Amino acid sequence: MTNEEIRSFIENAIAENEVMLFMKGTPEEPRCGFSARTAAALNALGVRYAALDILPDTRIKEELVSVSGWPTSPQLFVRGELVGGCDIVLEMYESGELAELLGVEAPAASEPPEEEAPAQPPLGIENRLG
Amino acid sequence: MPTAEQLEQRIERALPGASARVEDLTGGGDHFRAEVVSDRFAGLSRIEQHKLVYDVFSDDLGGSIHALSIKTSTPDQSPMPGRVT
Numbered sequence: 001m002t003n004e005e006i007r008s009f010i011e012n013a014i015a016e017n018e019v020m021l022f023m024k025g026t027p028e029e030p031r032c033g034f035s036a037r038t039a040a041a042l043n044a045l046g047v048r049y050a051a052l053d054i055l056p057d058t059r060i061k062e063e064l065v066s067v068s069g070w071p072t073s074p075q076l077f078v079r080g081e082l083v084g085g086c087d088i089v090l091e092m093y094e095s096g097e098l099a100e101l102l103g104v105e106a107p108a109a110s111e112p113p114e115e116e117a118p119a120q121p122p123l124g125i126e127n128r129l130g
Numbered sequence: 131m132p133t134a135e136q137l138e139q140r141i142e143r144a145l146p147g148a149s150a151r152v153e154d155l156t157g158g159g160d161h162f163r164a165e166v167v168s169d170r171f172a173g174l175s176r177i178e179q180h181k182l183v184y185d186v187f188s189d190d191l192g193g194s195i196h197a198l199s200i201k202t203s204t205p206d207q208s209p210m211p212g213r214v215t
Contacts, residue, residue, distance in 0.1 A: 088176045
């Protein structure tokens with residue numbers, strides 16, 4: 001697969017999924033603490049989202065960074081726009097802004113979400129890249 | 131391997147007027163948390179604020195700095211305790 005094809009794949013994933021998380025590993029088996037906590041916030045809100053594991057090919061992260069202008073992972077996009085990485089997502093989760101953005105009820109306690117399995121299985125985008 | 135202090139200085143040099151507090155989260159010199167207070171964050175989205183801080187370290191992210199956790203605010207949102215401004 002060429003870099004251009006990877007880039008197109010990423011751009012389509014962002015455009016076609018209302019909530020799109022690029023992360024290391026999967027929501028069921030995250031491979032990094034930041035990715036785990038970001039997925040946990042989405043899981044705790046019970047919102048359906050798509051997730052792509054960036055680890056299978058180093059070019060995925062390269063192209064993602066080039067598309068978004070954001071240098072680190074994970075990266076959360078909502079309705080085609082970059083929301084941020086772990087720090088921003090967790091801040092927004094705790095303030096209720098994330099729930100509002102996603103059109104769901106805010107969590108009862110504004111505590112960091114526990115790392116639990118997703119209520120609705122996220123749409124895992126099969127990673128045929130690389 | 132940078133120290134937390136060096137990172138604070140780099141941030142404050144790149145963003146004059148900012149107050150930065152950086153913590154080395156593991157003691158290993160590669161995993162940091164930075165809290166930055168600056169009035170130039172006013173009116174910027176969180177992404178724009180964090181990008182300003184990331185830009186200070188653009189060459190190091192993923193290299194000598196494995197992970198950088200950021201918290202930004204303006205002076206009226208969170209005064210830094212114990213700092214002489």
